[in-house]
Amino acid sequence: MNIIETRQLSRRYGRTEALHSLDLDVPAGTIFALIGANGAGKTTAIKVLMNLLAPTGGDARVLGVDSRRLGPAERRQIGYVSENQKLPDWMTVRQLLDYCRPFYPTWDRELEARLLAQFELPADRAIRHLSRGMAMKTALLSSLAYRPRLLVLDEPFSGLDPLVRDEFIRGMLEVSQQLEWTIFISSHDINEVEQLADWIGVIDAGRLTFAEPIGQLQGRFRRVEVTLDAGAPPPANPPASWLELGREGNLTRFIESRYEPAAFERSRQERFGDAAVAAHPMTLREIFVVLTRANRAQARKDAA
Amino acid sequence: MNLTGHIVRKDLFRLRWLLVLWVLALVARLTFADLQAMAGESGLGIFRFAALTFGGWFLPALGIGLLMGLQSDDPVSGQEAFWITRPISGGRLLAAKSLTLALFLAVPVAVTLPWWLLHGYGAGQVAQAATATVAIQASLFLLAVPIVVISPNGSRFILNLAAVALFFGLAELAWWMMGNYSSAVGRIVGESRGGFTIALWVTVVITTTLIQYLTRRTWLSVAILAVALVAVRNGWSPNAVPAELAPVTVPAPVLHLPLKAGTRAARLGTALAVQDVQGNDPRGVLAVVVESTPDFSALYDRLLYGPQHGKEPREFYFAVNRRDGNVIQAEVAREDASLKVATLRYFVSTLVFSPAGTRRGSYPQDRPAWIKDAELVKVVSNDGDALRLALAATGLEPAVSP
Numbered sequence: 001m002n003i004i005e006t007r008q009l010s011r012r013y014g015r016t017e018a019l020h021s022l023d024l025d026v027p028a029g030t031i032f033a034l035i036g037a038n039g040a041g042k043t044t045a046i047k048v049l050m051n052l053l054a055p056t057g058g059d060a061r062v063l064g065v066d067s068r069r070l071g072p073a074e075r076r077q078i079g080y081v082s083e084n085q086k087l088p089d090w091m092t093v094r095q096l097l098d099y100c101r102p103f104y105p106t107w108d109r110e111l112e113a114r115l116l117a118q119f120e121l122p123a124d125r126a127i128r129h130l131s132r133g134m135a136m137k138t139a140l141l142s143s144l145a146y147r148p149r150l151l152v153l154d155e156p157f158s159g160l161d162p163l164v165r166d167e168f169i170r171g172m173l174e175v176s177q178q179l180e181w182t183i184f185i186s187s188h189d190i191n192e193v194e195q196l197a198d199w200i201g202v203i204d205a206g207r208l209t210f211a212e213p214i215g216q217l218q219g220r221f222r223r224v225e226v227t228l229d230a231g232a233p234p235p236a237n238p239p240a241s242w243l244e245l246g247r248e249g250n251l252t253r254f255i256e257s258r259y260e261p262a263a264f265e266r267s268r269q270e271r272f273g274d275a276a277v278a279a280h281p282m283t284l285r286e287i288f289v290v291l292t293r294a295n296r297a298q299a300r301k302d303a304a
Numbered sequence: 305m306n307l308t309g310h311i312v313r314k315d316l317f318r319l320r321w322l323l324v325l326w327v328l329a330l331v332a333r334l335t336f337a338d339l340q341a342m343a344g345e346s347g348l349g350i351f352r353f354a355a356l357t358f359g360g361w362f363l364p365a366l367g368i369g370l371l372m373g374l375q376s377d378d379p380v381s382g383q384e385a386f387w388i389t390r391p392i393s394g395g396r397l398l399a400a401k402s403l404t405l406a407l408f409l410a411v412p413v414a415v416t417l418p419w420w421l422l423h424g425y426g427a428g429q430v431a432q433a434a435t436a437t438v439a440i441q442a443s444l445f446l447l448a449v450p451i452v453v454i455s456p457n458g459s460r461f462i463l464n465l466a467a468v469a470l471f472f473g474l475a476e477l478a479w480w481m482m483g484n485y486s487s488a489v490g491r492i493v494g495e496s497r498g499g500f501t502i503a504l505w506v507t508v509v510i511t512t513t514l515i516q517y518l519t520r521r522t523w524l525s526v527a528i529l530a531v532a533l534v535a536v537r538n539g540w541s542p543n544a545v546p547a548e549l550a551p552v553t554v555p556a557p558v559l560h561l562p563l564k565a566g567t568r569a570a571r572l573g574t575a576l577a578v579q580d581v582q583g584n585d586p587r588g589v590l591a592v593v594v595e596s597t598p599d600f601s602a603l604y605d606r607l608l609y610g611p612q613h614g615k616e617p618r619e620f621y622f623a624v625n626r627r628d629g630n631v632i633q634a635e636v637a638r639e640d641a642s643l644k645v646a647t648l649r650y651f652v653s654t655l656v657f658s659p660a661g662t663r664r665g666s667y668p669q670d671r672p673a674w675i676k677d678a679e680l681v682k683v684v685s686n687d688g689d690a691l692r693l694a695l696a697a698t699g700l701e702p703a704v705s706p
Binding site for chain 2: 104
């Protein structure tokens with residue numbers, strides 16, 4: 001079952017298309033990271049999903065309900081934390097929790113107390129006097145204490161210093177072990193979500209490049225280095241799955257985007273014979289960079 | 305209802321200091337007005353100035369501030385509000401804000417009630433004054449609501465307010481430069497246009513509020529507001545009357561008011577009373593006639609202050625209309641003329657929310673009038689060639705022998 005589904009979802013700002021025919025499925029129980037550069041369309045996607053913005057085309061369903069019809073019943077099951085959200089900053093942390101509590105029948109006071117201690121938040125300090133990291137933790141706490149089925153985090157790490165960011169992530173991971181939920185998180189920094197997510201989707205210029213489990217993604221990407229004899233010709237007719245093919249001296253490099261050990265071994269034998277071939281696993285960041293470059297090159301080609 | 309009340313309590317707690325300031329300002333205004341009333345003509349002008357400042361500027365500004373404060377915690381414009389992503393429906397939020405606003409409307413009444421009782425108001429007068437007070441406060445809120453609901457925060461509200469003021473300023477300037485600026489229109493035209501404007505604005509208030517709370521389509525509200533502002537500008541303006549539209553004279557409601565101290569007559573919410581008949585004169589009887597009207601002093605403070613500086617009031621004053629056919633124009637009805645205007649400037653009584661008949665002290669704007677075989681009329685506008693009369697008192701016969 002998918003907690004979030006979008007079909008042909010589009011959103012325009014005047015002539016600018018911030019989202020282009022987005023087809024996205026977020027399976028229940030996953031921690032799904034939507035990755036993209038600044039301006040790629042992540043926040044717009046989340047705003048449409050949360051019904052903060054109306055789509056200009058297509059559909060989005062959240063918890064099985066059309067996002068345009070999200071009402072209090074659904075909101076009670078959704079937690080939302082965003083760098084763009086304006087908290088009532090005149091309240092203290094405790095006042096915010098006291099204010100939010102009656103709106104949620106499932107509010108767990110024990111969990112609230114545990115998280116308050118875990119996040120080390122000063123309960124009686126006004127939110128406007130909190131650091132940015134603490135304010136984000138406060139927003140997170142007010143979105144966790146009712147055990148939402150879906151937690152949506154829009155750039156939660158933006159502007160946080162590394163120490164606070166690590167604390168935030170650690171806190172999230174600890175809470176994740178206590179709750180059964182789906183997390184949908186957007187970020188422009190892949191390193192941040194790598195520790196958290198088990199699914200990843202990459203969005204670029206409003207288009208979803210791909211979305212799949214991280215393990216599967218990392219399994220199918222390899223940085224390949226082939227040491228050829230001097231004067232040997234470059235590989236002829238490289239398959240489409242080879243990205244960023246290049247040669248430096250007798251070293252040929254490329255990224256295999258559909259790596260599968262047996263098939264790769266056969267291909268290696270056919271193309272390179274006895275040449276030394278090394279296939280290195282790639283980090284998520286490397287994969288992200290490669291895919292973004294490839295997509296932009298393809299877009300330029302299409303535009304030309 | 306519990307959750308609605310929960311939001312109301314949150315808002316009241318947040319605005320508690322502003323509310324305290326508001327109450328203090330209301331008390332201060334009443335106190336200053338009372339001091340001025342007790343001091344009378346020879347009193348210190350500082351009290352009058354203070355009452356004017358509080359009543360004309362500070363209290364309205366605080367009222368608007370409260371309205372903006374109420375909305376700015378849960379803005380219905382933009383995408384950053386906290387409540388939008390919480391299980392709070394637009395309808396519930398609207399109910400909560402409306403309830404809080406209703407409580408705000410009750411505050412001036414609650415604060416002023418002791419003054420009314422202190423000044424000898426009866427139950428009916430308290431009800432009348434309370435209604436007027438609520439109406440004034442509600443009018444102030446209604447003026448600001450459409451701009452408040454399209455503003456995501458306080459600074460944008462001020463910016464939007466400035467934009468509206470700029471619009472009206474430029475429109476007025478353009479009108480003046482095109483040479484269309486002229487004197488006031490007749491009462492009927494003015495009233496009908498005023499009615500249209502009020503109806504239009506109330507519609508805009510309701511429409512934009514519902515749109516913002518239920519759908520948050522700010523662009524639609526802004527479009528409606530822009531169209532309404534243009535319509536209001538053209539509808540309200542007294543300068544837009546075509547020249548061929550002749551003023552319409554409407555028969556004024558007539559009152560019978562024997563010229564004898566203590567007699568009273570009332571019609572359409574305005575009462576005339578002969579307060580004193582001071583003696584004989586070959587030309588008639590010297591009488592002091594006072595008027596009491598519903599108390600809209602907060603709104604009309606500036607009008608009330610006008611005559612004190614020696615300027616002839618343009619409207620809301622009495623003139624004497626002789627039966628011999630010589631209609632006394634407003635310009636004639638001055639102190640130096642043979643027939644004096646029987647004016648009552650009820651500055652004191654209105655500021656202390658007291659009916660004119662129970663005013664305290666004496667105020668120099670109470671003018672004696674020479675009346676003989678005449679009608680007393682209230683001049684509501686002067687169109688140059690005709691006076692528009694709203695109220696007439698006939699049968700002003702001397703109650704004492706000439």
